[in-house]
Amino acid sequence: MIDFAARLLYVFAASVARLPWPWLLRIGDAIAWVWLRLDVRESRVSRRNLQLAFPQLPAGERERLHRAVLRTTARQALETLRFWTRPHARNLALIRESHGVDQFDAAVAAGKGLIVAAPHYGNWELLNQWLAAKTPISILYRPPKVAVAEAFLRLVRADTGDRVTQIRAEGPAVRQLWKLMKQGGVTGILPDQQPKAGDGEFAPFFGKQALTMTLLNRLAERSGAAVLFAYCERIGEGPEFALRIEAAPPGIAAPDPVAGVYALNAAVEDIARRDLAQYQWTYKRYTLRPPDSGEDNPYRDLETH
Template sequence: MTMKDNWQARLIMRLWQVLSQRTPSTLWRLASRFEPVYSLIGVRERRITRMNLRQAFPEVSEQTRRQQIHDSLRHSIATMMELGFAWQGDPEAVEKSIVEVHGRELLDEARAEGRGVIVLAPHFGNWEILNFWLSSHFPFTAMYEPPKISALDPVIRHGRERMGASLVPTTSRGVAALLKALKRSEAIGILPDQVPDWGSGEFADFLGYPAYTATLLPRLVSRTNARVVTGVARRREDRRGFDIHFLKADERVYAQDDDALSARGVNASVENAIALDPMQYQWEYKRYRRTPGQRENVPGWREQRFYKQGRGGRKL
């Protein structure tokens, strides 16, 4: 680890520690105050957010889109500030911040039937709060990839495991652990909107444009009798806490012999979650960074076509 990484790690850990003592409403106010500055310095994030929002909401006015960008970045800043609260805050305070849980019966019914539950957890609201709640109430397993700054690994790992979650590597050994958990009628978590490596996905429509989508889900479904649900932790309108929502997944996720159809079901499930409050989705992520026609190991490939030109070749 370099001296720069060590300095960054110390700063981040100290920040998480300080913010862990704050309430969600206070963290939201801090995010709102910091957002204008972040909008000025976060040129890349603002640009990608604009491109993704233009794809998702092509019909809105430019004035509305500017407000969408500010709202989206404010939620993303709040998510980052809430990490200390989710990972290091008093467990009773974190539990109390979860005001309502919608759709819990989907999990309870599946487990009563002896079925495991696959929770599709997109980058919406605060997924670490969702992890906290799931691992507090169910045997829960999720894949985990260590951060680039290795000094942060023990803090993040402890934060995610402190309520009982089991973290497994993003390898074949990790997939085997997920299968075992499902066969024990437990719950597992999958990030459905993370771009997979080449060879591990299929292109499927997401908000009107093909997105490279992981095909791990049909492999898990085909070998278990698991129920699939979408789960999110949504900030309440008063910003004083969170509501957990579990939604039935699109039926196409169960298409075991058609990976492309299953991937479309995954993306449709994410779209249904986004509809709860569109600006709470993490729009600054390059969801379309792999594009049809792009191939692995193409010499000189740098920028992805969608983010270089925009949909239909238009410069954004």
């Protein structure tokens, strides 16, 4: 029943995605307007995150950024449905610019393992398809709480050439990744998801302490694998993208995991600042607070809204 329900969701997603691009963009803008008017979860969480990250911004400027975030988020949701349900080659044709691909090719050819850090910026699902077109890749993901949602994600992220291996971000995942790095493989990791308590270290992110994964640091430091940041950034108003691949800062593989997460967050922040509206501000990044800080979960009042 779970797989059947996931396939029904796929049929619905494919039906929506068949609409022309201009229609999808206008529908996305309408969804953003509704989110703002009804003050739904996406609106509340993104507004709170912007308050936490940019307390110095004048209220009017921060509200304009909030509206831009909602608009971009809604558009991204619809464009992702299209990417999930349309031929990958057609999707990849929307990448009009490519930067740093030579670094990626060199790291893969070296055969010493490659970690692709892909922040929640631009459209990371399009990036996944580009990576899979270049090389077999294992993607680490956090499974949704609902079984049907996970089955749907595994369905839409699969590819016909068996070049994508999806690894649940759980205990056995670490062993799988170690083995993959020893074999000179490539893995994709979303580096800006909050880990469980005890699985990370606190480091500044937009000026506020955020619990940050140490997995990427430990994997890079102990395996000697290369680390590159990658993202597909929207350019212009239409469905066009620029692929950008950048070297990670040296501190990303520091023996001290605290130094590693500081470097990681700084790199993600630099990317997000390219266009703040393209970053995923609807995620509760600061839920867990440093021990003995006296701080409470900053989203607690939103949960009882």
